[in-house]
Amino acid sequence: MRILARLFRVLLKTLRGLAEFLQKVVGWALLSISYFAGIGITAIVARMCGKNFLGQKSAKNIKPIGKIYPRRNCLRRNIIDNFDMNNVVQRFYNASPFPDYELDRFETTEDLELAAKTFSKILDRSIPQEASIIDVGTGTGQLSAFLSLRRENVLGVDFSDSSLNKARSLKEKLALKSLTLKKVDVLNEEQVENIGEKFDCLLCLGVLHHTDDPYEGFRNVTKLVKPGGYVAIGLYNKCGRTLLKIRRLLAKTIFRNNERAKEYFIRLQLGDEQDAETIRGWWNDQYEHPQETAHTVGEVLDWFEKNDIEYWGANPSLLFFDKSDPTISGAWNSADKRYPGPLARFCKQLKWMWTTHRDGGYWVMFGRKKNE
Numbered sequence: 001m002r003i004l005a006r007l008f009r010v011l012l013k014t015l016r017g018l019a020e021f022l023q024k025v026v027g028w029a030l031l032s033i034s035y036f037a038g039i040g041i042t043a044i045v046a047r048m049c050g051k052n053f054l055g056q057k058s059a060k061n062i063k064p065i066g067k068i069y070p071r072r073n074c075l076r077r078n079i080i081d082n083f084d085m086n087n088v089v090q091r092f093y094n095a096s097p098f099p100d101y102e103l104d105r106f107e108t109t110e111d112l113e114l115a116a117k118t119f120s121k122i123l124d125r126s127i128p129q130e131a132s133i134i135d136v137g138t139g140t141g142q143l144s145a146f147l148s149l150r151r152e153n154v155l156g157v158d159f160s161d162s163s164l165n166k167a168r169s170l171k172e173k174l175a176l177k178s179l180t181l182k183k184v185d186v187l188n189e190e191q192v193e194n195i196g197e198k199f200d201c202l203l204c205l206g207v208l209h210h211t212d213d214p215y216e217g218f219r220n221v222t223k224l225v226k227p228g229g230y231v232a233i234g235l236y237n238k239c240g241r242t243l244l245k246i247r248r249l250l251a252k253t254i255f256r257n258n259e260r261a262k263e264y265f266i267r268l269q270l271g272d273e274q275d276a277e278t279i280r281g282w283w284n285d286q287y288e289h290p291q292e293t294a295h296t297v298g299e300v301l302d303w304f305e306k307n308d309i310e311y312w313g314a315n316p317s318l319l320f321f322d323k324s325d326p327t328i329s330g331a332w333n334s335a336d337k338r339y340p341g342p343l344a345r346f347c348k349q350l351k352w353m354w355t356t357h358r359d360g361g362y363w364v365m366f367g368r369k370k371n372e
């Protein structure tokens, strides 16, 4: 009897401890939910009242484009007649070309080479010199210009006049004969077909996730690749972009008047970048964009499959224990070509939440068009 009573007491104590613990967990969970819900509701109310989230002041170098374009959502779509997100994105890039830079930075082609990022150099080394290249969504053309230094035929296409004008100024200034620039909307099948040529290499970096229909854009542009041709698609990753989304929410709500916080956020991505135009362009692209989507690796593998593109690799790598160095092995290296299984994809993307947060969860998938 005494043993039973003792057991009962122990059980009661354990249950009480468990109840206290659960109370704490639930309390914290409710507190966090109400905190974020509070931020969300304030944001929605402010937006509905037409308030500018960025407040009136802005940091010396961080200049928002000044107007918040309507975001894509059903409510807005119903309210605004003839809502055309493609047009909104086009206006955005006309107001804020990307990647923006001061033209004075480039006096000679050597300046272009010196300014080339590591990833641009990897592409330059990986794409054969005799290959023709199309850079879809070339923006202000810095990458196309750099790749054209060693090649005969590089075409940069974009639908933003301001971006193309800047790219044209760069081309003229540096007398880049093998670079051609053309206005094309990737969602317009006819305009894409009118390019009238197929290429050995397609680059479409950081473009499709800003379109109204990323898969449609992908389908259109991959028709421009020759059999056996190289394909590189850069997109925001669903997991990888999480921390940037949180920073963006904070920048638009509790830190909306805090220029030091915004400066800190953009410096996470740009380090000690000094070019004011570059900083302004990046701020707008990452924190002010009217349209963006994020994608999973599985989704893009599916796009590849449906459009006869063979998977070759990714940056960052999708393989466990991958010690290869892309600056040495290049982007389309058959030795590194291993299809990532579901477990590797899951673990890697989870890791990208932290490892790619400074790049806003950006990753690039490489493939080659199958031979017919």
Ligand SMILES: C[S@@+](CC[C@H](N)C(=O)[O-])C[C@H]1O[C@@H](n2cnc3c(N)ncnc32)[C@H](O)[C@@H]1O
Binding pocket: 086, 089, 090, 093, 098, 099, 136, 137, 138, 139, 140, 157, 158, 159, 160, 163, 184, 185, 186, 187, 204, 205, 206, 207, 210, 211, 285
């Ligand atoms: C973030 S920028 C990327 C620029 C460049 N590819 C890079 O990696 O730095 C996106 C570019 O895609 C272009 N773009 C977006 N939607 C487009 C569309 N439907 N047709 C053509 N270009 C588009 C924009 O004008 C912009 O220049």
